Amino acid sequence: MNVTRGFTGRPRVQNAGLPPGQYDAGDDWPVLSAEVTPDLTPADWSFRIDGLVAAPRTWDWAEAHALPASAYEGDIHCVTSWSKFGVRFGGVSLDAFLEAARPDASATHAVAYSHTGYTTNLPLADLTGGRAWIAWEYEGQPLPAEHGGPARLLVPHLYFWKSAKWIAGLRLLDHDEPGFWEQNGYHARGNPWEEQRYSGD
Amino acid sequence: MTRTTSDTTAPGLFVPPTRFAVPGRIAVSNREAARWQTATLTEVRRETPHASTFRFAVPGWAGHLPGQHLMLRLTADDGYTAQRHYSIASPPEDAGHIELTLDHVEGGEVSGWFHTLAKPGDEVEVRGPLSGFFAWPGDRPALLIGAGSGVVPLMSMIRHHRMRSLTVPLRLLVSARGPEELIYAREYGAETTPVFTRRAPEGVPVGRLSASQVAPLLAAEQPPGGWEAYVCGSNTFAEHASRLLVAAGQPVDRIRIERFG
Numbered sequence: 001m002n003v004t005r006g007f008t009g010r011p012r013v014q015n016a017g018l019p020p021g022q023y024d025a026g027d028d029w030p031v032l033s034a035e036v037t038p039d040l041t042p043a044d045w046s047f048r049i050d051g052l053v054a055a056p057r058t059w060d061w062a063e064a065h066a067l068p069a070s071a072y073e074g075d076i077h078c079v080t081s082w083s084k085f086g087v088r089f090g091g092v093s094l095d096a097f098l099e100a101a102r103p104d105a106s107a108t109h110a111v112a113y114s115h116t117g118y119t120t121n122l123p124l125a126d127l128t129g130g131r132a133w134i135a136w137e138y139e140g141q142p143l144p145a146e147h148g149g150p151a152r153l154l155v156p157h158l159y160f161w162k163s164a165k166w167i168a169g170l171r172l173l174d175h176d177e178p179g180f181w182e183q184n185g186y187h188a189r190g191n192p193w194e195e196q197r198y199s200g201d
Numbered sequence: 202m203t204r205t206t207s208d209t210t211a212p213g214l215f216v217p218p219t220r221f222a223v224p225g226r227i228a229v230s231n232r233e234a235a236r237w238q239t240a241t242l243t244e245v246r247r248e249t250p251h252a253s254t255f256r257f258a259v260p261g262w263a264g265h266l267p268g269q270h271l272m273l274r275l276t277a278d279d280g281y282t283a284q285r286h287y288s289i290a291s292p293p294e295d296a297g298h299i300e301l302t303l304d305h306v307e308g309g310e311v312s313g314w315f316h317t318l319a320k321p322g323d324e325v326e327v328r329g330p331l332s333g334f335f336a337w338p339g340d341r342p343a344l345l346i347g348a349g350s351g352v353v354p355l356m357s358m359i360r361h362h363r364m365r366s367l368t369v370p371l372r373l374l375v376s377a378r379g380p381e382e383l384i385y386a387r388e389y390g391a392e393t394t395p396v397f398t399r400r401a402p403e404g405v406p407v408g409r410l411s412a413s414q415v416a417p418l419l420a421a422e423q424p425p426g427g428w429e430a431y432v433c434g435s436n437t438f439a440e441h442a443s444r445l446l447v448a449a450g451q452p453v454d455r456i457r458i459e460r461f462g
């Protein structure tokens with residue numbers, strides 16, 4: 001341990017919900033994206049699942065909204081060290097989309113694509129079983145554009161860069177293929193509880 | 202629709218409607234990104250009433266490109282750690298050393314330690330350099346737009362440009378509340394136009410960065426082949442500046458944005 005002279009830090013709040021190395025951002029919701037926020041309206045938005053699936057498919061805004069609504073209420077964790085507690089997102093469980101597209105038995109990973117072309121990779125197991133959503137509401141309001149509106153992927157148990165903003169599609173693969181941040185040194189999985197920030201962690 | 206991701210994409214697969222907004226500029230070393238190193242503070246220089254530059258000796262530093270940042274960690278004696286990202290202000294030519302410029306954030310855990318307790322001889326830990334997309338190798342004409350401490354990574358680019366006597370065009374628009382809050386004020390040359398939002402010297406207009414400052418750079422003053430734009434600052438500023446650039450005709454895939462949160 002490399003103690004910093006005189007550094008005491010903030011008083012420790014015992015918070016079992018805070019992963020190691022994270023702090024509570026409170027009401028703040030920092031924006032971290034490397035690109036210009038796109039002007040994407042619900043009419044321009046669509047979501048596609050293809051690759052290793054029996055029935056590749058694209059949903060438009062109305063078709064996606066016709067699926068059963070599903071909400072997430074809980075915490076989110078960003079790799080830049082902030083966490084946010086008790087946030088509420090509304091949308092549709094990714095399971096509903098995947099059921100319709102019918103993944104092949106050989107599919108093990110996915111690459112998520114945004115409408116800007118941003119990509120991030122995820123193990124398929126992190127996207128199924130009620131652990132991932134396509135989200136278009138935040139605290140009961142339409143998701144703001146700078147936070148990925150009209151709709152983003154939401155995978156709250158992983159660092160938030162995996163929750164691709166302006167989500168456009170998922171391609172299912174039988175291998176892991178690094179996305180944009182992963183090619184830029186970030187971790188392939190990004191589990192906040194294991195502090196998987198950079199590749200090599 | 203233009204096919205842009207890759208021409209080898211199998212028919213029927215999804216192709217994003219726009220080109221990837223920010224292609225990475227350089228490959229980063231995963232090994233360096235993962236390795237914590239000790240950085241020894243050697244000098245503190247005041248820049249403005251709220252910002253100071255902290256110079257460190259990091260003997261094993263692998264080197265960086267202008268625009269990159271690092272992760273810095275402070276550790277309390279009970280093992281508690283705080284880690285934050287900081288852009289690197291110094292140019293790569295300053296081998297074995299790095300400089301960071303920190304705003305004193307009211308109530309800030311890490312910047313508060315630096316501004317009230319840190320003194321030469323103190324040790325902290327850093328890992329990096331990080332991020333390959335905001336890096337500028339000095340190859341393409343660069344239009345830099347920053348506000349507040351958002352000028353830090355852009356200053357590394359200007360210093361690199363000077364030390365290498367590069368001739369590739371470089372312009373900086375830097376926004377500050379007033380002249381006394383302009384970081385690195387004495388170092389700017391003809392490449393820089395300061396924009397003052399609250400108070401300005403006699404004869405200089407007061408107001409936020411506007412289309413009238415951005416548009417000429419993308420018209421008459423545009424270099425052959427166009428600019429690579431680098432925008433850095435708070436999220437609010439980054440949104441404002443990147444919208445001005447898009448409105449003035451800068452292609453979205455040639456705008457790189459670093460948001461400090």
Ligand SMILES: Cc1cc2nc3c(=O)[nH]c(=O)nc-3n(C[C@H](O)[C@H](O)[C@H](O)COP(=O)(O)OP(=O)(O)OC[C@H]3O[C@@H](n4cnc5c(N)ncnc54)[C@H](O)[C@@H]3O)c2cc1C
Pocket residue numbers: 010023024025080270285286287288289302303304305306307308309310311312313350353354459460461462
């Ligand atoms: C890529 C990148 C590059 C950056 N480069 C620079 C740079 O070059 N220079 C620079 O100055 N900054 C830079 N930043 C910002 C920097 O990372 C820090 O966010 C900043 O220094 C504030 O950290 P802090 O620990 O001092 O403040 P924090 O402790 O994080 O506090 C920030 C704010 O939140 C409040 N707060 C947070 N947690 C609590 C709590 N538990 N209780 C009460 N209040 C709280 C504080 O009062 C304060 O207003 C960069 C950020 C990024 C993402």
